[in-house]
Amino acid sequence: AAITDANGSFHLHGPGNATSLVITYVGYKPDTITSLNESIKVVLKKNIQLNDVTITGKKGDSYISTMNPVKTEVLTSNELRKNACCNLAESFESNPTVDVSFTDAVTGAKKIQLLGLSGIYVQTMTDVLPTVRGLAINNGFNWIPGSWVESIQLNKGTGSVANGFESITGQINVELKKPETAEKFFVNAYGNNEGRGELNLQYAHRFNKKVSTMLFASGSGMQKTHDANGDGFVDMPEFKQAQVFNRWKYSLGKHFEGMFGAKFIYDERNGGQIGKHFHNDTLPPYLTNLKVLREEAFYKTSYNPTKEYQSLGIQLSGINHQQDGNFGLNNYSGSEQSLYANLIWQSILGNTKHKYRAGLSYLFDDSHEQLVSTSDNDTLLSGYTINIPGAFAEYTYDDLKNFSAVIGIRADDDEQHIEFTPRLHIRWNWTKNTTFRASGGRGFRYSNVFAENPAIMATSREIVFSKEMTHEIAWNFGANLTQNFYLNEREANFSLDVYRTQFENQIVVDYDFSPQQVLIGNLSGQSYANSIQASFNFFVAREFEVRLSYKYNNAQQTLHGVLMQKALTPLHRALFNTSYEPNIHWKFDATVQWVGEQRIPNTFSNPEEFQFSETSPSYFRVLAQVNYKWKKWEWYVGSENLTNFIQKQSIISAENPYSDYFDSSLVWGPLTGRMFYLGIRFAVK
Numbered sequence: 236a237a238i239t240d241a242n243g244s245f246h247l248h249g250p251g252n253a254t255s256l257v258i259t260y261v262g263y264k265p266d267t268i269t270s271l272n273e274s275i276k277v278v279l280k281k282n283i284q285l286n287d288v289t290i291t292g293k294k295g296d297s298y299i300s301t302m303n304p305v306k307t308e309v310l311t312s313n314e315l316r317k318n319a320c321c322n323l324a325e326s327f328e329s330n331p332t333v334d335v336s337f338t339d340a341v342t343g344a345k346k347i348q349l350l351g352l353s354g355i356y357v358q359t360m361t362d363v364l365p366t367v368r369g370l371a372i373n374n375g376f377n378w379i380p381g382s383w384v385e386s387i388q389l390n391k392g393t394g395s396v397a398n399g400f401e402s403i404t405g406q407i408n409v410e411l412k413k414p415e416t417a418e419k420f421f422v423n424a425y426g427n428n429e430g431r432g433e434l435n436l437q438y439a440h441r442f443n444k445k446v447s448t449m450l451f452a453s454g455s456g457m458q459k460t461h462d463a464n465g466d467g468f469v470d471m472p473e474f475k476q477a478q479v480f481n482r483w484k485y486s487l488g489k490h491f492e493g494m495f496g497a498k499f500i501y502d503e504r505n506g507g508q509i510g511k512h513f514h515n516d517t518l519p520p521y522l523t524n525l526k527v528l529r530e531e532a533f534y535k536t537s538y539n540p541t542k543e544y545q546s547l548g549i550q551l552s553g554i555n556h557q558q559d560g561n562f563g564l565n566n567y568s569g570s571e572q573s574l575y576a577n578l579i580w581q582s583i584l585g586n587t588k589h590k591y592r593a594g595l596s597y598l599f600d601d602s603h604e605q606l607v608s609t610s611d612n613d614t615l616l617s618g619y620t621i622n623i624p625g626a627f628a629e630y631t632y633d634d635l636k637n638f639s640a641v642i643g644i645r646a647d648d649d650e651q652h653i654e655f656t657p658r659l660h661i662r663w664n665w666t667k668n669t670t671f672r673a674s675g676g677r678g679f680r681y682s683n684v685f686a687e688n689p690a691i692m693a694t695s696r697e698i699v700f701s702k703e704m705t706h707e708i709a710w711n712f713g714a715n716l717t718q719n720f721y722l723n724e725r726e727a728n729f730s731l732d733v734y735r736t737q738f739e740n741q742i743v744v745d746y747d748f749s750p751q752q753v754l755i756g757n758l759s760g761q762s763y764a765n766s767i768q769a770s771f772n773f774f775v776a777r778e779f780e781v782r783l784s785y786k787y788n789n790a791q792q793t794l795h796g797v798l799m800q801k802a803l804t805p806l807h808r809a810l811f812n813t814s815y816e817p818n819i820h821w822k823f824d825a826t827v828q829w830v831g832e833q834r835i836p837n838t839f840s841n842p843e844e845f846q847f848s849e850t851s852p853s854y855f856r857v858l859a860q861v862n863y864k865w866k867k868w869e870w871y872v873g874s875e876n877l878t879n880f881i882q883k884q885s886i887i888s889a890e891n892p893y894s895d896y897f898d899s900s901l902v903w904g905p906l907t908g909r910m911f912y913l914g915i916r917f918a919v920k
Contacts, residue, residue: 296780296814297330299717299730301670304631304639304662305394306715306732308332310387317814317824317860319873319912321425321433321455323367323384323409324376328858328875329826331770331784331810332389333407336803337906339690340885340899341506341523341562343472344373350391350404350734351764351788351804355687356680356709358394358402361409362494364533364552365399369602370571370686371556374527378478378500380453382423382435382916385410391734392713393658393676396627396643397579397592400656403678403709404736404764414439414449414484420919427912429471430459445487451480460509463881463908466889468899470906472506472523493536500529507563508892521892523693525560525567544587550577562692563892564609569686571602588633596625596647604685606692615698617684623647637664649706654679668719679708682742684755690900691744691753695893701756708739727773738762745794746802746836750845750887751895760793764801782812800834803903805853807831822862824873829855833903838887845887845896851903854880869916879909 259265296314300307310330317329324345327333334348347354359367359375367375387409394406412418421437433455441447456475463470482496507522533552539545556571579594603618627645632638641660646653658676665671682704685691691698713734720727741762745754770784786808790801800806809829816822833851860873882904888896 323379341693350766351790356403392674396645414447425914431457474504495534498531502527569604695897725774764790805831
């Protein structure tokens with residue numbers, strides 16, 4: 236090496252045996268000189284061709300934002316593809332936060348749980364509009380195909396007051412694919428060895444920069460009977476389902492934009508007793524049927540003034556829902572009309588560290604259910620009609636670095652009195668990688684007894700209502716700690732959540748009073764749920780992610796004067812998930828779920844042959860899937876319940892479903908055995 240003087244002259248002393256001199260400079264091509272004993276002139280040429288540099292990174296299939304005051308877990312499309320993911324109810328199999336299980340052994344309906352409580356206390360929205368509620372509170376998760384979903388935002392505890400009063404244990408917001416960013420054409424076809432098939436189609440078209448549209452269509456069905464435990468009842472009902480959804484997006488200049496759309500759903504399910512197992516000449520086989528027709532429409536628009544931090548938004552949605560069916564000798568019908576409107580103004584106070592939202596809302600629900608017993612002409616009614624105007628205000632402080640807080644309150648008039656709903660969320664980043672959050676708030680909701688508890692219709696139990704039932708009210712408090720760090724130079728994070736839900740009033744469904752009765756009424760005493768969850772995510776290698784989680788849910792409820800552990804809710808759960816993606820073509824996923832013991836409602840007053848044990852055994856459930864992508868195509872094959880574990884006896888008195896002891900409501904484990912599936916996806920960008 237040598238340094239030049241002011242004139243550019245330099246002396247270079249090299250080894251005596253040197254035969255060449257290489258001259259290099261950043262941005263120029265190197266030149267090699269071989270004549271070292273004469274005066275030389277060197278002119279370097281610019282290097283216009285640089286070597287390619289490829290920088291790659293990988294975000295987790297699900298992640299938690301450190302800047303949001305509300306702990307929000309985002310499930311990406313990659314996370315959803317870890318499962319067959321035919322619908323939203325099946326999208327949480329690899330997620331440790333939300334639990335999925337069957338409601339009973341006859342209808343095939345699935346329910347979710349969060350913080351140790353039923354999913355009815357979760358506010359589920361589609362593009363920030365409430366959808367899975369009312370009569371759709373259970374089956375509604377089946378009507379959102381997984382391939383339609385862009386991402387899912389999941390948070391625990393009460394949400395923002397701007398979204399309404401119904402969130403108690405959490406919020407799930409499903410972001411559907413947008414016409415301006417989605418694939419132009421997409422198809423997903425799925426089939427499994429149980430005879431289930433599904434076809435999802437999507438088409439997006441952008442007319443110009445201001446107008447775009449997207450059409451979704453889905454059809455699915457299963458016309459094959461299965462009886463893995465040999466009790467004479469189908470494990471899953473035969474079904475056929477179709478839905479069409481069309482949405483449009485437009486913009487008018489720089490200040491106005493909006494979106495509107497409509498959706499139609501048809502769903503019919505048939506289950507119950509298999510004919511060859513029925514041996515009664517005077518009564519028909521015990522069959523179940525439920526047929527649903529549902530229409531939805533929505534409109535959203537926003538006005539953005541010249542000041543970029545201000546906006547005015549309007550949200551409108553309407554639902555018409557009709558469902559009819561039968562459960563043995565019981566005929567059921569339900570109808571619901573709903574209208575929702577929300578006006579939101581957003582701006583700042585002084586500077587962008589101080590923001591606020593305020594607005595008005597209106598909710599109309601006309602929801603009614605009827606259950607008629609053809610054996611004794613007894614009729615049971617459940618439902619409500621509400622007109623609830625509301626107002627809300629929410630203040631957000633964000634120092635844009637370490638601390639933020641959201642304080643909100645809303646008031647809603649249900650024509651009898653005004654319900655106040657206060658809520659608070661705080662975030663404190665102790666360090667760049669350590670985030671602490673806390674939240675507290677109140678929520679309330681109205682109950683649809685039969686839609687939320689379909690199991691009570693698939694038994695011989697006498698249903699006994701209290702004289703008057705009011706809406707459910709609860710408080711939720713919680714805190715969580717998120718720690719990001721590096722382990723062996725790879726990203727990792729640890730999360731600890733602690734939450735408590737305390738009810739002021741709850742609609743209690745008591746299966747413990749008598750095996751021949753189910754008592755339904757207002758809470759008399761205490762009801763609460765404590766939940767602790769610890770999760771650890773780690774990239775073993777850039778392409779190899781591991782997820783571990785343990786959860787403790789202690790839900791207690793007062794039943795006929797006694798505080799008892801909530802039935803059919805495990806105290807302990809654990810999950811292990813691993814994802815391996817060696818290249819852009821292949822991906823391997825595996826999930827192991829461990830479900831602890833569950834308390835089973837008391838059946839000891841039954842004859843011995845019609846009794847269940849006090850608790851269920853713990854069990855493992857294993858899922859695995861392999862994906863292969865090539866250009867516009869993607870193939871996937873997988874299996875669920877690889878260990879083939881099932882609840883061997885899920886129905887009491889299955890051989891005589893019209894006896895006083897028949898009961899299909901005591902389900903604690905899987906009803907279907909080992910299942911294999913395959914599918915294909917095709918996308919045109």
